[in-house]
Amino acid sequence: MLMLRGFLVLMVFFLFGEALRVLFGLPVSAGVLGMILIAGFLMVWGRVSDSLAVASESFISVLVLLIMPGVVGVFFLADVFAGMWLAIGVALLLGTFLSVLTTLLLMRHFAPAASGGDTGE
Amino acid sequence: MSDWVERFNLLAQALLQSPSLAIALTLAAYFAGIYLFRLFGSPVWTPPILISATLLAGSLALAGVDYNIYWGQAQWLTVLLGPATVALGVPLYQQIHHIRALWRPILFTLPLAATLAALYALGLAAIFGASPEVLASLAPKSVTAPIAIGITEQLGGSVPLMMGGLLVTGVVATLCVDFLGRWLKIADERILGLALGLNGHAIGTARAFEISPAAGAFASLGMGLTGIFTALMLPLAFRLAL
Numbered sequence: 001m002l003m004l005r006g007f008l009v010l011m012v013f014f015l016f017g018e019a020l021r022v023l024f025g026l027p028v029s030a031g032v033l034g035m036i037l038i039a040g041f042l043m044v045w046g047r048v049s050d051s052l053a054v055a056s057e058s059f060i061s062v063l064v065l066l067i068m069p070g071v072v073g074v075f076f077l078a079d080v081f082a083g084m085w086l087a088i089g090v091a092l093l094l095g096t097f098l099s100v101l102t103t104l105l106l107m108r109h110f111a112p113a114a115s116g117g118d119t120g121e
Numbered sequence: 122m123s124d125w126v127e128r129f130n131l132l133a134q135a136l137l138q139s140p141s142l143a144i145a146l147t148l149a150a151y152f153a154g155i156y157l158f159r160l161f162g163s164p165v166w167t168p169p170i171l172i173s174a175t176l177l178a179g180s181l182a183l184a185g186v187d188y189n190i191y192w193g194q195a196q197w198l199t200v201l202l203g204p205a206t207v208a209l210g211v212p213l214y215q216q217i218h219h220i221r222a223l224w225r226p227i228l229f230t231l232p233l234a235a236t237l238a239a240l241y242a243l244g245l246a247a248i249f250g251a252s253p254e255v256l257a258s259l260a261p262k263s264v265t266a267p268i269a270i271g272i273t274e275q276l277g278g279s280v281p282l283m284m285g286g287l288l289v290t291g292v293v294a295t296l297c298v299d300f301l302g303r304w305l306k307i308a309d310e311r312i313l314g315l316a317l318g319l320n321g322h323a324i325g326t327a328r329a330f331e332i333s334p335a336a337g338a339f340a341s342l343g344m345g346l347t348g349i350f351t352a353l354m355l356p357l358a359f360r361l362a363l
Contacts, residue, residue, distance in 0.1 A: 010204040017207070027356030029271025031206025036349060038210035039217075048211055056208035059201070063323070064170050065151045066202050067266040068177065069143075069195035071170055071288065073281025075178035076188040081282060087249030088282075091259050092289045095242035099263065100297040100320050102237050104305055106230035107312045111223070 006055025013038045137186065143194035150177035166292055168324050206267040213345040216338055223311060223339075227346070234319055235347040238263040239355060242286075258282040260355055262290040265322040268348040275356045291324025298325065310336040318343030 017034030020026060026033065042048060048056075081088065136142045154173025161167065181191055220227055242259045251259070257278030261269040266287055273283040298316050307313060310333050317325035318340030329340030 007204065010207045013207045013210075014203045027275050027360060028352050029206070029268070029275060031203045031271055032268055032349065032352040034203070034207035035210035035213070035268075038207055039214045042211065042214040043217065048215070052211060056211035059205040059208040060212070063202075063205055063267060064173075065147065066198055066205055067270070067284065068147055068151060068170060068173055069192055069199055070266070070270060070280045071174040071284045072177045072181070073188060073192065074174065074285035074288070075182075077279065077281050077285075080279070081255060084249075084251050084255050087246045087251040088255060088259065088286070090249055091242040091246035091251070092262065092286055093293055095238075095245050095262070096290050096293040096320060097297050098241045099234065099238040100294055100316060101301055102241075103230065103234040103316045103319055104298070104301055104307055104312070106234055107226050107315060108305065108307055110226040110229045111309060111312055 002051045003054050003058055005051035006049070006053070009049075009052050010034075010038075010055055010059065013041075137190060137194075140194040140197040143191050144197060146177060146180060146191075147195060147198060150174070150180070165295055165328060168288065168291065168327070171288055202267045202270060206271065209265070209267070209345060209348070212341055216342040216345070219311075219338060219342050223315075226312070227315070227342075231315075231319065231343065231346055232350055235263065235350045236354065238320055238347070239351060254278055255282065257359070259286050260359070261351055262286045263294070263320050263322060264348045264351045265344050268352050269322075272352050272355055276359050287322065288324070291321045294321030295325050295328045298328075311339045314339030315343040318345075319347045322347075 013034040014030055015034075016037055017032070018030035020033050020037075021028065021030050150173040153176050154169045154171075157172050158164075158167070158169035181188060239260050239262070242262050243256055246256055246259050254277065257276035258273055258280075259282075260276060260278070261272040261283060264272060264287075266284065269283055269287055270280055273280055295317065298313060298321065302308075302313050302316070313332060314329040314336030317329040317336070319325075321328070322344050326337065326340040326344050330337030
């Protein structure tokens with residue numbers, strides 16, 4: 001029961017997201033809009049109800065199962081993108097290396113002030 | 122005899138017409154993947170989903186089931202990605218107090234780093250002659266899968282190619298953070314966690330939780346914020362660019 005009540009809340013926020021997407025012609029998926037809406041709602045509300053906590057934990061724990069049908073497709077697309085594997089490989093390997101390097105350098109540059117002045121909480 | 126052959130043919134057709142078989146296969150591969158992952162000693166370079174997907178792809182190929190038929194039947198599962206994406210907003214809200222502790226590096230680096238994560242990949246792929254469809258599939262490569270599926274569909278990319286890119290990115294980002302973190306002598310677990318979540322989405326976040334709960338919390342935060350930021354910016358940027 002608890003889980004189903006939380007499921008209903010998640011579905012309602014998903015539908016709100018879908019409504020926003022369609023009504024305002026937003027190029028963002030309904031799920032992301034629903035996620036932003038629910039995070040904003042919780043900030044105003046100030047707490048997470050038990051049913052929502054149970055439902056969100058259950059959904060997040062089975063995310064891997066839900067994305068699997070898409071991942072399986074990786075093994076069936078060899079022909080479609082023939083001739084572009086070099087571009088894809090370089091973009092993924094070198095691109096990821098560069099973005100990790102940039103992130104760490106940026107964080108290191110801005111973090112000392114924060115960790116030095118970390119007296120709050 | 123021929124009567125029974127015919128009946129088995131009918132059975133095969135009946136099974137392929139309902140989503141039950143696709144769901145059962147997906148569940149079986151899911152548990153087999155987790156089992157084998159533990160058996161191999163939980164290696165960083167092979168997330169359990171890669172093992173599960175390999176097993177499932179092998180079964181489909183052996184059974185002679187067309188991937189598009191499987192994908193159609195599995196919509197029964199994938200439709201739940203919508204509410205599951207909404208569910209990510211709950212832990213995001215629970216992590217929000219970390220933003221107050223580290224707001225400066227987050228504010229200054231996260232939007233820039235998330236943008237660059239997409240731009241590096243797009244720039245490199247474009248230089249090497251990738252098609253617009255490939256670009257649209259690679260752009261959300263640092264975004265967690267449920268959000269990335271939405272982005273790729275909005276941009277007109279290929280979901281399977283995007284998923285492959287996501288897996289490679291997650292594994293490579295995890296290895297790079299380990300290596301570069303040591304090389305740059307960064308020991309702050311919060312920074313390592315943020316970098317893991319920002320670049321390596323769920324795979325990086327899983328690694329961060331192995332470092333420490335604090336690193337994991339910051340990785341979840343980095344993953345969530347990168348997902349939202351990219352989901353909002355990328356489709357707009359694509360709309361302006363094309």
